Structures are given as C-alpha cells and as structure tokens.
Amino acid sequence: MALGLAPLTELDAVNEILGTIAESPINSLDAEVVIDASLAMQILKTTSAEVQTSGWWFNxxxxxxxxxxxxxxxxxxxxxxxxxxxxxxxxxxxxxxxxxxxxxxxxxxxxxxxxxxxxxGLDFEEMPSSARVYITIRAARKYQDRYFGDDSTHSYTKQDELEALASLKNEDLEFDDPNMLEDSQFVTGLRKP
Incomplete structure (x- = not known):
C-alpha cells in the first residue's frame, strides 16, 4: 500500500542543498560525511534557528x-x-x-x-512541512552563495524563497485566526473606559 508523500526529512533537506551544486547525495547524517555535506548540514541548522527565532504557531x-x-x-x-x-x-x-x-x-x-x-528551537523533523520547505530553500540559497555568489547560477530563485515564506506565513495566520476587532491593540484601546 502506497503511503503517499511525506514531509522532507533532514537527510532529504541536506541532499536537496547538495543537489543545488550538483554534489552527490549522502546516505546518512553521521559524523563521517564529506566536507560539502558537513557544510550543508551546518547551514541547514543555522538557517533553521534563524527562521524559528521569529516565532511561529508551532514553536x-x-x-x-x-x-x-x-x-x-x-x-x-x-x-x-x-x-x-x-x-x-x-x-x-x-x-x-x-x-x-x-x-x-x-x-x-x-x-x-x-x-x-x-x-x-525544534528539531527539523518536529516542524510542519511548510517550515521544512522554507528552511530548506533558504539554506540552499545561502549554500549556493557560499560556493558561487552569483544569483544567476542559483537552482532556487529569490521568488522560490518568497513563495515558500508566504506559504509558511499563511499557515501561521490560519492557525492564529486573527480577529481585527478582538486582537488589535488600537481597537482594544478604544473599547476601554
């Protein structure tokens, strides 16, 4: 029985980052990885912390x-x-x-x-799919910048990154279900006697 699509794993994300510079995929995230994979893992980790520090519904x-x-x-x-x-x-x-x-x-x-x-700060696989995708794309763009520095050689464009961020923000808004009349500090100030 087919299970369908599953969210990116951390290994999938690292291999996606490596693929942006046509580097061979790795089979595991153990300490015995090549330098390129080690750098990809580090960039993924720091990008994850950077993105999560903003604070989302899940963390x-x-x-x-x-x-x-x-x-x-x-x-x-x-x-x-x-x-x-x-x-x-x-x-x-x-x-x-x-x-x-x-x-x-x-x-x-x-x-x-x-x-x-x-x-x-959550582990990569504890986050929802939209966060994993955005962090992977952002990390891949950073990784490419370190190797090439030329936007024209990027596998992912700035537009790809913005679309992934928009998806993440949309999910955050859906979860919070903001109400302009109840959540606005301005409106709350007007209702106080």
Missing amino acids: RLEGYELVPDVRKEIQLPPNVLKLKASGETTSKVAQRGLRLYDLTNKTYEFETSVTVDLIQ
Missing part, C-alpha cells in the same frame, strides 16, 4: 510558567531561542545562557515563579 509557548529551583534560580530548557515576561510577571527578564536573569533587580535569584512567552 511558541505562551503563558509558560518557570519555577525557581532550590538555589532560587530558574533553569531554562536548552532549546529556548527567545523569551519575554508575560502575565502577572512585573520584572523584566532575559535569557543568559540556560538561566533566567532578572533585569529589574539585577539578579539570577527569583522568589516566585515567572510566566513567560517563549520561542523553542
């Missing part, structure tokens, strides 16, 4: 409660790309390494839990 956690440990410090998950205080939290906070820092009181110590909105 945003809103109202996430962080609790201090026995030393009164808040340890952050290792995949936090960005965060900001939200909810009842009155202090300004920042990520410093894998700990939360209180910018208001200039300390790593917290007496109570802190609520934040955070952006997580």
